Amino acid sequence: MNLDPHQLTNYVNGFIKVLIDYSPKLISAFIILFxxxxxxxxxxxxxxxxxxxxxxxPTLTKFxxxxxxxxxxxxxxxxxxxxLGIETSSFVAILGAMGLAVGLSLQGSLSNFAGGMLIILFKPFKVGNTIEAQGVIGTVSEIQIFVTKMITANNQTIFIPNGSLSNGTIINYSLLESRRADLTIAISYDTDIRxxxxxxMSVLKSNPKVLETPAPDVVVKSLTDTGIQLAVRPWAKNEDFWSVYSETYIECKNAFDKAEISIQPFVMELSKKESISGTTETNKG
Known part of the structure; x- marks a missing residue:
């Protein structure tokens, strides 16, 4: 195909004219962009x-x-x-339609997103807290937009969706500085309760990790068929809780041995129930 030099010149001149006329908009648009x-x-x-x-x-700041x-x-x-001179009304309408389509297809993710916002804003827990939620106990290591990352005591990593987490029951063990241990020790009916x-109480008072305020307490919890159950309630700081929990049982056992007080094992109650069940079945036979 033969090109007419005159026609080609007109095309080039027209392109240059359009470029010159449009260049102020183009330059100003890129200046605004940068x-x-x-x-x-x-x-x-x-x-x-x-x-x-x-x-x-920090999580809220980043979010x-x-x-x-x-x-x-x-x-x-x-x-x-x-x-640049592009009509934005149609572009905004397209964005809106795309946003609606994405929202309908990601309802579960949006629920987790909203749950993450609620957790970050109302702060039922924060990074480093030990919580119990959705049947899991662990330390919060990261609060993300859609999930919360927790590390359990046996070093397992668990991700819980923020939607179910924000709508469920959350027990925060780290929110307050101190925590009470609820222990149960059973003694026989032959033992002097006082x-x-x-x-x-002497064991609890001799343990420096047991707080004086609130004061520890020992009360009768229940009278069972096999023995008397005492509720032992020492208070400790969060970092000393499990030490106090374990040491109280150990020291009470040693103190009972010195005082010649026998601890009533719970297995006797189970044995009695099995004996009653066996006798009932024999009578039925």
């Missing part, structure tokens, strides 16, 4: 530093800063294409 990205970065840094100075939760960052980027992009309580 300056906007720089300003958004400065704003994001300023907001992060401001929230850190206000001692906000809010990321939301602000992407919101400003979307606003900048819309301004950029508008400066003497047994005095021995246990």
């Amino acid at each position: 300056v906007g990205l720089y300003v958004i970065r400065l704003i994001n840094r300023f907001i992060r530093r401001l929230m850190i100075r206000r001692n906000l939760e 809010l800063a990321d939301i602000l960052l992407w919101a400003l980027r979307v606003l900048l992009f819309v301004t950029f294409i508008s400066k 003497k047994a309580k005095e021995v246990i």
